[in-house]
Amino acid sequence: MTNVQLIAALPKAELHVHVEGTLEPALKFDLAARNGVRLPYDSPQAVRDAYSFTDLTSFLVQYYDGMNVLLTEPDFYDLAMAYFTRAASDHVRWVELFFDPQAHTSRGVPFDIVIRGLRRAQLDAEATLGVRSALIMCFLRDFTPEFAMATLLESLPYRQWILGVGLDSDESDNPPAKFAAVFARARQEGYFLTMHCDVDQADSIEHIRQALHEIGVQRLDHGTNIVESPDLVAEVGRRRIGLTCCPVSNTWVSESSKSHLIKQLLDAGVKVTINSDDPAYFNGYLNANLELVDAEQHLTRAELTQLVRNAFEVSWAPTSLRDEWL
Numbered sequence: 001m002t003n004v005q006l007i008a009a010l011p012k013a014e015l016h017v018h019v020e021g022t023l024e025p026a027l028k029f030d031l032a033a034r035n036g037v038r039l040p041y042d043s044p045q046a047v048r049d050a051y052s053f054t055d056l057t058s059f060l061v062q063y064y065d066g067m068n069v070l071l072t073e074p075d076f077y078d079l080a081m082a083y084f085t086r087a088a089s090d091h092v093r094w095v096e097l098f099f100d101p102q103a104h105t106s107r108g109v110p111f112d113i114v115i116r117g118l119r120r121a122q123l124d125a126e127a128t129l130g131v132r133s134a135l136i137m138c139f140l141r142d143f144t145p146e147f148a149m150a151t152l153l154e155s156l157p158y159r160q161w162i163l164g165v166g167l168d169s170d171e172s173d174n175p176p177a178k179f180a181a182v183f184a185r186a187r188q189e190g191y192f193l194t195m196h197c198d199v200d201q202a203d204s205i206e207h208i209r210q211a212l213h214e215i216g217v218q219r220l221d222h223g224t225n226i227v228e229s230p231d232l233v234a235e236v237g238r239r240r241i242g243l244t245c246c247p248v249s250n251t252w253v254s255e256s257s258k259s260h261l262i263k264q265l266l267d268a269g270v271k272v273t274i275n276s277d278d279p280a281y282f283n284g285y286l287n288a289n290l291e292l293v294d295a296e297q298h299l300t301r302a303e304l305t306q307l308v309r310n311a312f313e314v315s316w317a318p319t320s321l322r323d324e325w326l
């Protein structure tokens with residue numbers, strides 16, 4: 001069996017994928033037509049051709065712009081169901097799905113509409129595709145902590161549908177500590193905690209330290225910059241903090257996939273995992289991300305299997321489900 005075949009065959013978990021980042025150009029077109037939203041492109045291919053990101057900020061502009069077609073509960077259902085269907089074809093069995101409620105409520109789309117659509121897709125995906133999942137609600141770090149807190153409070157009636165909270169969007173000048181009170185309250189409410197510490201951001205090491213020491217996150221999204229600090233590598237390894245790395249995404253917003261850092265961290269015993277981030281924009285679902293790391297780092301079967309296993313180990317899946325896979 002080749003490594004590509006092994007990647008396809010292994011049951012997998014995905015811990016870092018933004019549902020809004022799974023909006024494929026073709027679905028964007030369908031939703032625009034359904035909702036009477038005008039797109040400045042005449043075909044799905046023209047949408048894709050227009051994607052050109054050189055860094056996180058330029059990606060985020062197109063990412064938020066794309067969301068304007070998402071308006072109704074069936075839109076969110078169709079979005080999530082399309083992702084689950086694609087994930088099933090990659091043999092993904094467990095997904096922790098990020099969503100960005102503020103990107104919708106700030107446009108006038110109610111929280112309730114967003115979460116009901118996602119929830120209905122989760123139930124159908126489990127029943128019809130065998131893909132189980134949980135939601136992680138991300139706060140947008142370029143908005144205020146007050147807006148994040150209001151969103152946290154708005155989520156409480158749906159507490160049972162949300163497993164954890166995260167922090168994403170534009171990292172520059174938006175450190176984790178800005179959201180300390182919000183995350184402290186989220187912890188009190190029993191949410192798991194994670195935060196983006198994107199590759200190659202200014203003050204990355206300081207942001208990672210804040211996330212680990214002031215916020216007390218249980219995982220770091222991306223987080224590969226810890227390699228700059230041997231102390232952090234040792235701490236993250238010892239505390240079995242999961243890093244949710246996204247190599248294909250890195251090739252768009254940075255100068256490389258950072259697979260050499262992923263390999264270095266894997267060798268150091270850190271719980272690195274491979275994920276797709278925004279696969280409709282970066283053109284690579286989970287298996288493609290694993291294949292990229294394998295192609296660049298010439299992984300052994302044991303190393304590949306360890307990367308896949310790490311995701312189940314650091315997942316927040318119920319223990320009974322984790323026991324099935326580990």
Ligand code: ADE
Pocket residue numbers: 018021056063168169170196198249277278
């Ligand atoms: N939102 C969606 N994808 C993101 C990423 N990779 N980093 C920060 N915010 C995001």
Ligand code: ZN
Pocket residue numbers: 016018168196221277
């Ligand atoms: Zn992300």
